[in-house]
Amino acid sequence: MSSPTHSNDAQDISFTSLTDGSPVNCVTTRRTRVDTEGGLNPLLKELREFKESMVNKMDKWFARQENMISKVVKEFNEVKQTMNQMSNYFDELNNKTTACLNRLAETEKKVKSLEEHTKTITQLEAKIESMEQHSRQCNVEIQNVPERRNENLIKIVEHIGTSIKQSISPNDIVSVHRVPHADTKSTHPKSIVVKLCSRILRDNILSAARMKKGLYTDDLHINGENRRVYVNEHLTLRNKQLFRSARETAKRCNFRFTWIKHGREEGGGVLVAVRRELRPVRRALPGPVPPIVDSIASLLRYRARPEIKRKSSKSAPGPDGIPYIVFKKCASVRKHLLNIYGKIWSRKQIPECFGKAIFVLIPKKDRVTDPKDTRPIALTNTISKIFFSVLQTRMTRFMLSNNYFRPNHQKGFLPGISGCLEHNTLLSESLKDARKSERQITVCWIDLENAFGSIQHELMLFALRWYNFPPLVRDMIASYYSKLRFSIITKEGPSKSLSYNVGLFQAFADDLAILTRNPKHCQVLLDEVDKFCEWTDGLRTKPSKCHCLCLGRRNTRYTSYDPGLSLGGQCISTVTENAPFKFLGRKIDNIGRTPSLEGIVDSFLNDLNKLDAGVIKMLKLWLGLALTADSSALFRGSNSFGMSLKRPSELYKHLRVSKRYILGKSHDDIVTSLPKDEDAPEMINIRSMQ
Structure with a gap:
């Protein structure tokens, strides 16, 4: 920067000197010009060549980039087009899925409606079947009688009556005709259906035909080959198929007899009543029957005094008004009581006073507006309660001596076993061990709706036959069931006496708890319980009062959760801390948490x-x-x-x-x-x- 400034000062000075007219004191010398053209030309040439090569390379690179970009744009357009197509496809698929879900919902509604209709149709079919069989209660079906032209069916029926020693007059016959076979390819003669004027005559004819033990065409004065003729009750097609299946099953299971009615008891053993399809009944039957050890013949030699001692003196008396204290204190009264029991046992009939009871309704809530909110307490005569206590003791001894009961599983009301204590202890220890080791466990408590008040008398008699109780005991209990009558105590006094055709006056131990490892196995057992209740044709579960508890890991945390169990199509509620309940007198709540021991x-x-x-x-x-x-x-x-x-x-x-x-x-x-x-x-x- 100083050199140019100095040069400018020199010029100014020279100009001043010229202006003043003074001589020039200094001469400016020029710098020597250096010849650089010869050295720059090669460099410029190289630069130009480098520039041209770079331009060419850049052109080629840009050309390649343009080609690549064009390809990318083309591929992008193709991808975009494909995405549009996929979007359209998914939109269409979504619409189809929505339509399928709607159709599925409609189908489920239709299926549910069809199931209800199917159930109704099944009930109607059963009712029609019963009505059709009822309409045939006076009919007799005669099979394997050869067909002849211009035959007189009334004469054939009269000959049958003569052969079986049962008088049948034309006035006793309402109608008689042949009916075609259900199987059109059958070559057997058409059956003869005879409608009689009364059911008693029909039963007498059937009984006489069975006593004949063999009826042939020669007995009916029919020429030709001698054939066996069968006289049976006129059954519907479904009942015929059921009877055929029952005969096949009885033959396979070595049953001696298969009859439509009035089953024989002389042969001893078990009697099975078949009222529906055999498959569900066969699944519900117990296993083989062990041999009998005790025939309960010692019941005639019982002593009622030990049974009376065990009774509470504070128990309310029944309709006769006699309390237990009378029999406890008066030996002479006990002597007469034993004489009465001996006559009852020898006559094999229960007195009518034994079946009478008074119902006292105990409210379950503070305000009762419905009889369902009350608990009926049955008060029966004291003399009958002592008799059946002795019988119950002998029956329990009979079941234990034949090993029908398993004391390690069945603990209810067995002598020397505290059933409630043992079951409660096992349940609490299982839950405690599962919580301690953080294992999965599922417990379901089942409540039966009016369990002992809805069980069929025939089912209990069937159980007695199945467990090989002597006919004497079965007949006495059947006689007792047929004489059950009750009246209800109200503010206005006792009501009218009513018959008690279903269930028992009072019973206990209907609590049921299912304990499994996981909810899947528990649901299988619940389905089996539902099938069993359906088979009994009386027992019903009450899902609204059933409870379940499931402990396991959920999201790496051991806790209780809802397993989603159902019974009879209804969900079972889960036990929570705010909604506990009692089982066998013990409070059950949500014990999935780990409380502080201190x-x-x-x-x-x-x-x-x-x-x-x-x-x-x-x-x-x-x-x-x-x-x-x-x-x-x-x-x-x-x-x-x-x-x-x-x-x-x-x-x-x-x-x-x-x-x-x-x-x-x-x-x-x-x-x-x-x-x-x-x-x-x-x-x-x-x-x-x-």
Whole structure:
């Protein structure tokens, strides 16, 4: 920057000198010009060549890029077109799926409607079948009688009556004709259907024909080949098929007789009543019958006094007004009672007074507007309750001696077994073990709607026949069922006496709990329970009062969840903390959580201490003692001038020890092998506990 400035100053000075006319004192010398053209030309040439090569390369690169871009654009357009096509295809598929879902919903509605219609049709078919069979109650079907031209069917019927020694006059015959076979290809003669004037005559003809044990065409004065003639009840086509299947099954199972009615009992053994398709009935039947050990003949030599001693004197009497205390205190009355029982047993008939009962309705709620909200308590005569207590004891002994009962599975009301305690303990220990080891477990509690009030009498008699009870016992129980009558106590007095054709007056132990590993297996058992109830033709489940509890891992967390179980097409509610219920007297709630052991123990001990203090306070008030008086005398023994009372906390310990003692004597190995409670007290002073 300084050089140009200096040059400008020099020029200014020279110009000034010229202007002033003074001589030039300095001469500006020019720089020597360097010849660079010869050295730059090769460089410029190289630069031009490099430029041209770069331009050519750039042109080629741009050409290639344009080609690639054009291809990419083309492919992109193709992809875009394909995406448009796929979008259209998915839109069309979505529309079709929506249409299919709508059609599926409509189809499900139609299927449900068809199922309801099918059920109605089945009921109507059964009703029509029953009505059709009822319309044939006076008919007799004669089979295998050869056909002849101008035959006189009335004469043939009269000859049959003469042969079986049963008089049949033309006035007894309403109509007689031949009917074609259901199978058009059959070569057998058409059957003869005779409609008689009364059902009694029809039964007499059938009975006489069976007593004949062989009726042939020669007996009917029919010329030709001698054939066997069959006289049977006129059945509908469906009943004929059922009877044929029953005969085949009876032959396969080695049954001796298969009759339509009036089954024979002289042969002994089991009688099976077939009223519907054989397959579901066969699945529900028990296994083979073991041999009989006890015939219950010793019932004539029973002693009623032990049974009377076990009865509570506070039990309400029945219609006769006689309490148990009369039979407990009066030996002469017991003697007459034994004489009455002996006559009943010898005559094989139950008196009508044994079947009478008075119903007292106990409300389940504060306000009762429906009879369903009440619990009926049946009060029967004391003399009948003592008789059936003796019979029940002998029947239980009969079942146990024949090994029909399995004490490790069936614990209800068996002698020497605390069924409720053992079942509750097994259930609680199973849930506790599953929660401790975080295993999956599913429990379902089933409630039966009026279980013992809706069971058929025929089903109970069938059970007695199946378990090989003697005919004497079965006849007496059947006689008792036929004479059941009851009246209801109201504010205005007892109601009119009504017959009790279905169910029992009062019974117990209808609680059912299903315990499985997973919900799938539990649902299979629930379906089997539903099928069994349908087979009994009386028992019904009540899904609204059924409960289920399922414990397992859900999203890496062990908790309870809804398994989605159903019974009879209705969902079963899940047990929650806010909606507990009682099973066999024990409260069941959502135990999927892991509570604090210290909190539970502290809370329970506080409750026991409060209970102890409350009991001591009430005892002091009752005895007239001051509240500040020493309470040790209340709990001292009588030899120490005390009252020998027990604190609730001590009673609780005794109950724990008693529970362990009872479970230790169980016949079930699983119950006896249960682990002991860690905080359970030692078994000290067992005599004082007993």
